[in-house]
Amino acid sequence: MKQISQMSSSERVEAMELLWESFAKEGIDYPSPDWHGRVLAERNEIIESGMATWLSVDELQARLMSR
Known part of the structure; x- marks a missing residue:
């Protein structure tokens, strides 16, 4: 597996989702x-x-988009 810093944003999100899913399945x-x-x-x-x-x-989205 790639080092986390070498992963794209979408790859990191996918890895995070897999980890949370594994916690949920195991009842951790x-x-x-x-x-x-x-x-x-x-x-x-x-x-x-x-x-x-x-x-x-709408205000929140505008604030986030202005960053």
């Missing part, structure tokens, strides 16, 4: 790292405080 339960919970809690606090800002899908 990979726990989220502790920091995921902290980030989610912080984001929830922002939402509950009313300080969250939201983008429409």
